[in-house]
């Protein structure tokens with residue numbers, strides 16, 4: 353199915369790392385500072401994947417019933433300042449991630465991250481978790497004109513990895529990843545454990561679902577074997 357793969361791109365939040373605990377802490381800090389009720393991690397999980405501005409807006413709308421620009425401005429300042437100081441307090445890679453990245457890098461594949469998170473959070477987060485060196489390209493939400501589900505970030509990451517879409521695949525946890533990959537002409541693998549928001553469509557949309565990234569190296573290896581045999 354995935355023959356001759358040279359470039360593997362990964363979504364960040366919900367695919368490589370479970371960022372929800374720290375994003376929820378930043379959200380509740382913002383709400384409490386504005387004398388609004390906290391929303392908790394379970395609800396925050398349903399708002400991750402479209403960038404932090406989307407998350408902030410959803411939390412403010414849910415608790416204040418308003419989408420006032422003024423509230424968003426003070427809210428986002430509170431959120432961003434807090435999150436910048438607490439990026440990796442309780443955030444960690446999902447099981448199998450570190451080993452899978454090591455194995456793929458060892459095989460000479462070129463790896464990239466494509467996230468809607470801004471660079472000011474993405475780069476220090478990857479550094480503090482010891483993951484940054486695995487990636488040849490890190491394309492963040494603020495580095496492109498149009499974020500996922502647009503194809504632009506995928507195409508940019510493939511280019512930075514020195515590859516072509518026909519030899520690249522995307523691994524993600526949400527429909528935004530599937531749509532962006534399809535529109536860029538990439539194969540796509542889904543993981544079920546992230547923030548797919550109970551979206552039934554997501555379960556059948558990727559070319560393949562895997563339970564954890566631990567399955568990925570063997571999958572790419574066996575496809576290579578199929579091709580030779």
Ligand SMILES: O=C(O)COP(=O)(O)O
Nearest residue numbers: 365401402403467468469
């Ligand atoms: O919502 C975000 O901030 C980023 O989400 P992503 O890493 O899944 O693209």
Ligand SMILES: [Mg+2]
Nearest residue numbers: 363365366525
């Ligand atoms: Mg995601």
